[in-house]
Structures are given as C-alpha cells and as structure tokens.
Amino acid sequence: MKLSDIRREYIQGGLRRKDLMPNPFIQFEHWLQQAIDANISDPTAMTVATVDSDGQPFQRIVLLKGSGEDGFLFYTNLGSRKAQHIEHNNRVSLHFPWHMLERQVHITGRAQKLSAIENFKYFSSRPKESQLAAIASHQSSRISARGVLEGKFLELKQKFAKGEIPVPSFWGGYRVIPDSFEFWQGGEHRLHDRFLYTQSGGHWEIDRLAP
Structure with a gap:
C-alpha cells in the first residue's frame, strides 16, 4: 500500500462553539482529564518546539508536569539544546496529540x-x-x-547509596505562559473543527478556523 493511500475517517464527533469553556485553561484541563480517563498512553506527553539562532526549528517530546492559569511546566537539563534555544528565543509552542480521541491541542507562548x-x-x-x-x-x-552513560549512572548510584541526591545546578524547569490555544477535533470528510483562543484586552477571544 502506498503512503498516499493510508487514510481513515474521524467519526468520534464534532466540536461546536457551545461546547467550549470561555477560559482555555479550563477547556484544556477538561480535555486532559478526558484523555487520562480514556487510558491514553502518555496523556501528558507533549511536543515542545523551539528555534535555534539560525532560525532552524527543532521539536522533541517531553512530559507535562504541571498546568494551570500560571502556565504549563516541564523540566530538562539547562544545558540541553532546547534550553540553549530558549535562552536565545523564549518563544515556544506545545502540541498535545491525543490521536485516540481524534483531538489535538496546540499552544504558543513564552518560556x-x-x-x-x-x-x-x-x-x-x-x-x-x-x-x-x-x-x-x-x-x-x-x-x-x-x-559511558551507564557507567556514570552506576558510579553515582554507589556514591549516593545512603544519602540524599542534591539538585544539580544544570537541571531545572520552565513555565510556558500561553498567548494562544487551538483545540482541534477530527471530523468526517476532513471537515475538522478548530477553535483558536487569543488574548484581547484582558479576555480570551474565540474564533473558528477553517480546517
């Protein structure tokens, strides 16, 4: 079978304006809880996209470790490639691919x-x-x-066998403060439902986007 022939219909239901919460943080928590309740594998897995100093985009999957109206949390090595990119340009995007529910959430913001x-x-x-x-x-x-990596791990395991492990100076977390949210629900005949939340004058505006 050719790759171009692989397709399926999205039949789990649409998304209407009346179904949305006015607050995108609450809407996200609602969908996240549904993903957890559906026993999706790694429901907190998200793609973090950054851009290097040459304008080259990079993406990788990390785990969401906290969310709320103050932002979305993840942790990493502060010397990693993603951290170096954020140091240069703190504009990032997050993507949650909940395929089993035929849903996606895309978030843009500052880390x-x-x-x-x-x-x-x-x-x-x-x-x-x-x-x-x-x-x-x-x-x-x-x-x-x-x-090399396994040897270092075993060395450290012996070193801290009986003591507390200090937080390394090169390790820490980021809070992504959103500027926009997009909620995507698959629809039949590729007529997907997309709603974009953007901030305007201290409140969130909601617009429907063509699929």
Whole structure:
C-alpha cells in the first residue's frame, strides 16, 4: 500500500462553539482529564518546539508536569539544546496529540525558568533513579557509547547509596505562559473543527478556523 493511500475517517464527533469553556485553561484541563480517563498512553506527553539562532526549528517530546492559569511546566537539563534555544528565543509552542480521541491541542507562548524552590520541590519528588539519571546525562552532548552513560549512572548510584541526591545546578524547569490555544477535533470528510483562543484586552477571544 502506498503512503498516499493510508487514510481513515474521524467519526468520534464534532466540536461546536457551545461546547467550549470561555477560559482555555479550563477547556484544556477538561480535555486532559478526558484523555487520562480514556487510558491514553502518555496523556501528558507533549511536543515542545523551539528555534535555534539560525532560525532552524527543532521539536522533541517531553512530559507535562504541571498546568494551570500560571502556565504549563516541564523540566530538562539547562544545558540541553532546547534550553540553549530558549535562552536565545523564549518563544515556544506545545502540541498535545491525543490521536485516540481524534483531538489535538496546540499552544504558543513564552518560556520562563522556574525558581530554585520550584525545581527543588519537583526534583525531590522524583524516583531516585530518575534523579541519578538527570545528573549522569549531560543532555544533547555527544558520547562515544551507551556504556559511558551507564557507567556514570552506576558510579553515582554507589556514591549516593545512603544519602540524599542534591539538585544539580544544570537541571531545572520552565513555565510556558500561553498567548494562544487551538483545540482541534477530527471530523468526517476532513471537515475538522478548530477553535483558536487569543488574548484581547484582558479576555480570551474565540474564533473558528477553517480546517
């Protein structure tokens, strides 16, 4: 079968203006909870898109670790490629692909570093192995073999076998403060439903977009 022949109909129902919450944060939480209740694999997985100093876009999948009207949280190595991009240009976009529900959410906004206290709280809540991995991996740097990474992990595991693991200075989180939200629901015959929320004068305006 040719790739161009692969297609399916979206039949799980449409999205109408009357179905939307006036507040996009509440609308997002509603859809996120439905994704969780549907037992979707990795419902908090999101694509984070950044742009480097040459204008080259990059995307990668990370996990959402907090959301609310103050923004959307994720954590990373502060020396990673994405962090370097954000240092140069803090405009980012987030994308949640909930294929099983025939839904997508796209968010644009600005990324801001979290405080040391916020970083400590989350780092301390992680499993010990995840804490060790954060220290062992200098994310995005070149390594000669996987064994180098595994050796560093085992070295750290022995070092901190009986003690608390300190938050590394090169690890932390970002809060993405949204400027826009787009909620997409698949529709029959490719007549998908798309609604865009944008801020205007202190409130959110909602516009329907053609598919």
